[in-house]
Amino acid sequence: MDASHYGTLYQSLLKAVERFPDNAAYSVPPMAGRSYHPAGWEVSWRQTFTEVERMKAIYAKAGYGLGHRVAILFEQRPEFVFHYYALNALGVSVVPINPDYRREEIHYVVEHSESCLLVGVDRRADDLKAIEADLKGACRHVSFDHFPMSAADLPAAPAPARAGTPDHETEAALLYTSGTTGKPKGCILTNEYFHTFGECYLKVGGALTMHEGVERLYNPLPLHHANCLSISMPAMLMSGGCLIFPDRFHASTWWHDLVASRATVAQFQGVIPNILLKLAECPEEKQHKVRFALCAGVEPSLHDVFEKRFNLPVVEMWSMTEAGRIITDNIEPRSIHTRAFGRSNNWVEARIIDDNGNEQPANVPGELVVRHSAATPRKGFFSGYLKNEAATDEAWQGGWFHTGDAAVRDEQGMLFFMDRKKNIIRRAGENIAAAEIEACLNAHEKAKQVAVLAAPDDVREEEVMACVVARHPEDIADDAKRAALAQELFDWCYERMAYFKAPGWVLFVDSLPMGTSAKVQKIHIFPPGVDPRAQPGAIDLRAQKKQKKVTH
DSSP, X not given: OOOGGGOOHHHHHHHHHHHOTTSEEEEEOOOTTOSSOTTOEEEEHHHHHHHHHHHHHHHHHTTOOTTOEEEEEOTTOTTHHHHHHHHHXXXXXXXXXXXXXXXXXXXXXHHHHTOSEEEEOGXXXXXXXXXXXXXXXXXXXXXXXXXXXXGGGSOOOSSOOOSSOOOTTSEEEEEEEOOTTSSOEEEEEXXXXXXXXXXXXXXXXXXXXXXXXXXXXXXXXXXXXXXXXXXXXXHHHHHTOEEEOOSSOOGGGHHHHHXXXXXXXXXEETHHHHHHHTSOOOXXXXXXXXXXXXXXXXXXXXXXHHHHHHXXXXXXXXXXXTTOSOEXXXXXXXXXXXXXXXXXXXXXXXXXXXXXXXXXXXXXXXXXXXXXXXXXXXXXXXXXXXXXXXXXXXXXXXXXXXXXXXXXXXXXXXXXXXXXXXXXXXXXXXXXXXXHHHHHHHTSTTEEEEEEEEEEXXXXXXXXXXXXXXXXXXXXXXXXXXXXXXXXXXXXXXXXXXXXXXXXXXXXXXXXXXXXXXXXXXXXXXXXXXXXXXXXXXXXOGGGOOOOOOOO
């Protein structure tokens, strides 16, 4: 399939306005006490277009255009879509920033992306001012909550825009995704990439069949993640449907929101079914009109139980930020009692290879690699990692994108997920690089050596566990001192990183196993089959991992 003919996302917006002007385009469920739209919010495609045109004129008059990047720290404010399409119309790439990031993390993304403007919410104003000062004016900031009513109030673009007109190959967004080297990598994503994701979702069919102009898709995942921004948003844009997004997942109001928002489709992550199954029964869980949910990583033992209790088919899928399409187990009968996630389809070829790049036979595990086709392997995928050509080339060895996921296929071509090869901890949908946390902990004066790994978690799939060699043995001489140092290390990370990156478990060890390359051999820290949480001395800090309110 070729999505290049769609042009830009802004051009798709024009088509949606022409075909479905009065249909709902974006919606936010009501939530008492929320800092924005507590009574709820909904706009039509016509209203969306009106606001996009207003913002486009402001940005254009201030000189923003092709080749510029604008970072946005919006905390799931729905007005983000107005900025997104307005900037897209001008050829400006949007860099969404995780609202849980601390000042240092925001600084890294803004500086690395070379964003020339940072649009942020008022409650982070002190951070934004400090970042602007540190960057010596290379990136100015402006209020998201009180966006300028005219170009005179908007900092002018620091350099002229490039000549030309944005098209399908123009960068539309830069999303940062965790990698094994510590710092997040910026994925360059074009208009064609987003249209490929949307077209694949809309046309793959089977249990995922959708209809133009009628769907209302509920996705509680943040707009700075590819799941919502890259999959849900373009699908609804291209089909004239409505994207419904709360501030985040709330188990207590989940079924009420689905009923009240008249959702017809839901999209979520694998940990959510486990949480919802533990709730007491409520009338709304039988009253919803959701025809199917798209999800990655449903626990097989819960899959059938969830579908029967809630009368809601959950269709398994696989994807990555870099991929630009999904692989999905969407054809009945679905293999819901296994970790099957689908087969190659019209948008993606998949195979399983060994460490030498040779294709593995059926039922032999290996690494999952994907491509568009032999002739155009990278078509519709991400365009590369910003300022990291070596990492891009490594990911595309042999003309296939190396996912880092271990999988196996059967004789019929069905693919089954096994584990992640990369040193990534997946906690409640967040991909966390262990190396980034190790770097933070190693900067603490009382830590001699650190290895961070994934510990299993019954609710969040995985939790961050730090195995620490203390610099001074007297600091861990008894239980009280160990608990105090663990708390100190937790606070150290909690103050410097997003809350979800702080270690939920800390274990002090005498030493860490080293290999000949002077790297820690994490596979040898614990014997096979051993639960690291059950180790004597493991300190549980999970209860303290709460989203931290930023105050000044």
